[in-house]
Amino acid sequence: DQQVKQNSPSLSVQEGRISILNCDYTNSMFDYFLWYKKYPAEGPTFLISISSIKDKNEDGRFTVFLNKSAKHLSLHIVPSQPGDSAVYFCAAKNYGGSQGNLIFGKGTKLSVKP
Amino acid sequence: EADIYQTPRYLVIGTGKKITLECSQTMGHDKMYWYQQDPGMELHLIHYSYGVNSTEKGDLSSESTVSRIRTEHFPLTLESARPSHTSQYLCASSVGEGFRTYSPLHFGNGTRLTVT
Numbered sequence: 001d002q003q004v005k006q007n008s009p010s011l012s013v014q015e016g017r018i019s020i021l022n023c024d025y026t027n028s029m030f031d032y033f034l035w036y037k038k039y040p041a042e043g044p045t046f047l048i049s050i051s052s053i054k055d056k057n058e059d060g061r062f063t064v065f066l067n068k069s070a071k072h073l074s075l076h077i078v079p080s081q082p083g084d085s086a087v088y089f090c091a092a093k094n095y096g097g098s099q100g101n102l103i104f105g106k107g108t109k110l111s112v113k114p
Numbered sequence: 115e116a117d118i119y120q121t122p123r124y125l126v127i128g129t130g131k132k133i134t135l136e137c138s139q140t141m142g143h144d145k146m147y148w149y150q151q152d153p154g155m156e157l158h159l160i161h162y163s164y165g166v167n168s169t170e171k172g173d174l175s176s177e178s179t180v181s182r183i184r185t186e187h188f189p190l191t192l193e194s195a196r197p198s199h200t201s202q203y204l205c206a207s208s209v210g211e212g213f214r215t216y217s218p219l220h221f222g223n224g225t226r227l228t229v230t
Contacts (some may be wrong), residue, residue: 002156009154032216041123043204043221044157089157093216101173102219104156 003027004092006105013112019077021108023090026071030092034102035064035075038087047088048075080112117141120205120222127195128230135190135225137205146188147219149204150174157204163188195229202226 005024013019021035031052036044050057050064050073057064063076077084087109091102118139127133139146144165149157149172159172163182177199178192188207192199204224209217 004156034216034218036221041223043118043120043206043223044219045221046218049216049218091157101159101162102157104158106154106156 002105003030004090004103004105006088006090006108008108009106010109010111013080013110015082015112015114016079019075019080019084019110019112021075021077021088021090021110023073023075023105024071025073025092025103027092027094027103028071029094030103032093033064033066033073034091034093035062036089036091036104037084038089038107044089077110080110082112082114085110085112118205118207118220118222120203120225122225123223124226124228126228126230129194129196131195133192133195133227135203135205135227137188137190137222138186139188139205139207139220139222140186141207141220142185143207143209143220144185145208146182147206147208148172148178148180148188148190149206149221150176151202151204151224153202161190195227197229200227200229 034049035047037047038044048062066073087107089107090105121136146163148161151157158174160176161180205222206219
């Protein structure tokens with residue numbers, strides 16, 4: 001059973017508008033969450049992260065929100081740019097699990113249209 | 115700019131062949147990982163290493179094997195390739211983790227393997 005779920009396989013947004021990517025998880029032992037971005041034919045690159053003791057983390061145009069009671073996190077990109085078009089993976093770390101084992105979602109493909 | 119290098123980028127090979135996927139990093143990271151990803155699916159951990167002479171299997175069962183003789187090098191070997199091994203293989207490294215802290219994985223560009 002999937003522990004990290006990204007229920008939207010794709011999202012299309014107009015340039016300059018806000019992109020909101022969502023992620024749900026089931027394991028209450030997750031203590032750290034990350035978002036990775038992946039371009040075609042490249043490996044994932046780290047984007048932003050948040051500890052389970054926080055509810056918001058911001059880095060430039062990117063903000064991650066964590067709602068522990070709902071077991072939900074979201075990534076906001078404002079304003080969206082065509083270069084943001086990529087697949088975005090949500091990932092979670094389970095403290096005490098295999099060292100460094102991140103549990104990944106299936107990804108959401110974001111298309112930002114000029 | 116990649117500090118972790120994977121070769122080859124693409125590999126098409128026949129059933130039964132032995133293959134080795136290379137992974138090297140120049141960051142001095144102790145921890146290295148191999149993930150497997152099929153299109154539209156999650157990344158799954160298949161092997162990891164804490165350091166030289168340390169290797170462990172990940173959560174996804176894999177017929178591949180790994181070795182860690184040098185800190186910077188973490189090759190993955192398939193003794194006899196099969197069509198079911200067709201996938202993308204991603205190598206990664208990191209400094210490590212603690213409670214509520216985490217050093218993000220740094221990924222290579224992957225090897226896309228096709229077994230015919």
